Amino acid sequence: MTTEEQLAVPLLEAQDLAVKYPNGELALHDMTFSIDAPSFTAIIGPNGSGKSTLIKTILGLMKPVHGFVRVLGHDSVKDSKTIQRLIRYVPQRDHIELTVPMRVKDIVLMGRLMKKPPPRFVSGKDREVGKSALKRVDMIDLWDRPFPELSGGQRQRVLVARALAGEGQILVLDEPLAGTDAESQKMIVEALGEYQRDFDVSIIMVTHDLNPIHVFVKHVLLLRNTLVGIGTPCDVMDPELIKRVYGPAAEVVEYAGHRYCITPDSGVDRHD
Amino acid sequence: MIDLLQLIFGTPFIVRALIAAILIAMIASTSGTFLVFRGLSFMASGVAHAALGGAALGFFLQETGFFPWFDPVLGAVLFAVLVAVMTGYAGESGIAQKMEVAVGVSFALSMSLAVFLMYYIPSDKVLVLWGYLVGDILLLTNQDVVLLVITTTLVVAVILMLNKEFVYVSVDYEGAIAHGMNARAYHYVMLVVSAIAIALATKAVGAILVYAILVAPAAASNELVKSVTGVMVAVFSIALFAQVIGIMISFAIAVSPSAIAGLIAAFSYVVALQVRRIRERARDQKLFEADKEETIPATFEGVVVPDDHSGHNH
Numbered sequence: 272m273t274t275e276e277q278l279a280v281p282l283l284e285a286q287d288l289a290v291k292y293p294n295g296e297l298a299l300h301d302m303t304f305s306i307d308a309p310s311f312t313a314i315i316g317p318n319g320s321g322k323s324t325l326i327k328t329i330l331g332l333m334k335p336v337h338g339f340v341r342v343l344g345h346d347s348v349k350d351s352k353t354i355q356r357l358i359r360y361v362p363q364r365d366h367i368e369l370t371v372p373m374r375v376k377d378i379v380l381m382g383r384l385m386k387k388p389p390p391r392f393v394s395g396k397d398r399e400v401g402k403s404a405l406k407r408v409d410m411i412d413l414w415d416r417p418f419p420e421l422s423g424g425q426r427q428r429v430l431v432a433r434a435l436a437g438e439g440q441i442l443v444l445d446e447p448l449a450g451t452d453a454e455s456q457k458m459i460v461e462a463l464g465e466y467q468r469d470f471d472v473s474i475i476m477v478t479h480d481l482n483p484i485h486v487f488v489k490h491v492l493l494l495r496n497t498l499v500g501i502g503t504p505c506d507v508m509d510p511e512l513i514k515r516v517y518g519p520a521a522e523v524v525e526y527a528g529h530r531y532c533i534t535p536d537s538g539v540d541r542h543d
Numbered sequence: 544m545i546d547l548l549q550l551i552f553g554t555p556f557i558v559r560a561l562i563a564a565i566l567i568a569m570i571a572s573t574s575g576t577f578l579v580f581r582g583l584s585f586m587a588s589g590v591a592h593a594a595l596g597g598a599a600l601g602f603f604l605q606e607t608g609f610f611p612w613f614d615p616v617l618g619a620v621l622f623a624v625l626v627a628v629m630t631g632y633a634g635e636s637g638i639a640q641k642m643e644v645a646v647g648v649s650f651a652l653s654m655s656l657a658v659f660l661m662y663y664i665p666s667d668k669v670l671v672l673w674g675y676l677v678g679d680i681l682l683l684t685n686q687d688v689v690l691l692v693i694t695t696t697l698v699v700a701v702i703l704m705l706n707k708e709f710v711y712v713s714v715d716y717e718g719a720i721a722h723g724m725n726a727r728a729y730h731y732v733m734l735v736v737s738a739i740a741i742a743l744a745t746k747a748v749g750a751i752l753v754y755a756i757l758v759a760p761a762a763a764s765n766e767l768v769k770s771v772t773g774v775m776v777a778v779f780s781i782a783l784f785a786q787v788i789g790i791m792i793s794f795a796i797a798v799s800p801s802a803i804a805g806l807i808a809a810f811s812y813v814v815a816l817q818v819r820r821i822r823e824r825a826r827d828q829k830l831f832e833a834d835k836e837e838t839i840p841a842t843f844e845g846v847v848v849p850d851d852h853s854g855h856n857h
Binding site: 330371 | 714768
């Protein structure tokens with residue numbers, strides 16, 4: 272594939288996509304959309320709106336019951352192996368098991384070693400890239416520290432560094448800002464924004480709260496079990512649309528030329 | 544001293560017991576450690592009891608003449624693997640709680656089966672069957688030791704070869720799949736290999752010793768040691784120590800070496816919890832003092848120290 276052809280292939284392309292939860296309930300239905308690459312895409316919506324399901328479908332962890340989704344032209348079911356080579360994934364923080372005595376360096380190196388064939392030995396380059404990724408989120412001093420002993424925000428920064436240390440054109444992050452302190456949030460958002468600019472990768476991020484990443488985001492998918500809105504952050508911040516998704520308590524405010532959304536949901540999210 | 548050593552190494556049953564103690568400690572430091580990492584320490588006891596049920600079935604089939612070739616050891620291994628596969632299937636979603644339920648159910652199933660079949664097995668075989676539960680490390684035959692050597696070699700080789708894979712699958716199952724690792728295969732390999740080792744260890748030394756030695760030292764080490772290799776070494780040391788002390792005490796007083804080893808192993812976990820608590824308290828104290836030291840020079844450099852009203856400026 273030449274570079275020009277690659278540019279023409281959308282980052283994500285879904286047609287009539289429907290996905291069920293393992294319990295048989297419909298999580299997503301009638302999703303049809305297309306997003307150009309490269310992009311910083313945010314997937315937003317209230318709890319239980321199918322945000323994580325969409326990501327898991329893209330990664331090939333869940334299968335559509337109807338329709339399809341393609342990632343850079345590769346079908347999520349048929350070409351899942353190809354997609355897995357392109358992807359670097361950060362799951363929700365509480366999906367990381369803390370019973371294993373991992374150090375910060377072990378977690379970051381995991382980002383590189385998971386994609387290596389066995390026996391997955393650590394090379395000098397792996398270490399170097401891992402260290403520079405930790406520098407981007409200001410965690411390099413904790414290189415040797417036990418991962419389970421870090422605070423929630425610090426753990427999340429290390430997980431983001433794991434993705435930054437890896438290889439692959441697409442970074443997928445599930446709720447990397449949920450339940451983190453303001454400092455960590457700022458650090459993560461800026462590290463991702465800068466990384467995307469420097470390395471020309473695409474980022475797909477599930478989030479409760481669009482506001483912290485507003486200025487970096489190019490495309491927004493607003494979900495409520497189906498696609499409710501798509502566009503730039505300010506397009507999606509339409510008072511009508513937001514109230515329809517988040518309920519009447521949601522407000523849209525304008526600040527410094529950007530539209531921000533205030534919901535009881537995001538409010539809780541940002542202050543814990 | 545030399546006389547004592549000569550006595551020990553000149554007595555075949557003591558030599559067999561010591562070799563078995565080393566082998567079981569190796570199984571504990573590999574299988575036991577990874578089961579605890581995976582949040583599955585309960586599986587060690589589930590599999591050990593399943594082995595009992597499988598052996599009961601073996602004796603039953605042999606005695607009734609249905610399948611004279613069906614060795615009780617074969618039954619034990621088959622049942623153990625079955626439990627591992629059921630547990631693995633329940634855990635494919637990556638949720639440890641579901642696996643605990645699967646272990647619990649198969650535990651109940653195989654124990655019930657064992658008790659049920661016991662009525663149809665001649666009483667001399669029932670005694671052998673009880674050996675699967677309370678076994679005695681001092682009564683091992685050469686065949687037991689050979690079986691144990693083979694299974695230990697298998698489990699240690701597999702875990703040394705695939706330890707990174709097992710760690711990654713334990714830490715981040717979803718992420719491992721998303722990055723193209725065959726997490727499902729590693730998940731099953733780990734459970735099945737551990738199950739085979741546990742079944743044969745159960746045959747040799749009994750279910751009670753197996754799960755005392757497989758679970759408690761790993762849980763204790765995981766509280767205190769901060770690296771995967773470190774935990775494995777610590778588990779080996781605690782497990783070997785507990786068993787050797789058990790064997791030694793059994794010569795001095797009339798007591799089962801398994802019981803002493805089990806008690807020491809369980810005690811190691813209690814001690815580990817205490818040490819951890821003391822350590823945490825010391826760390827908090829240090830942090831508190833460091834905080835104080837940091838604030839004081841800050842005032843000298845003219846940095847404004849937040850006063851009582853900071854945080855109230857709404």
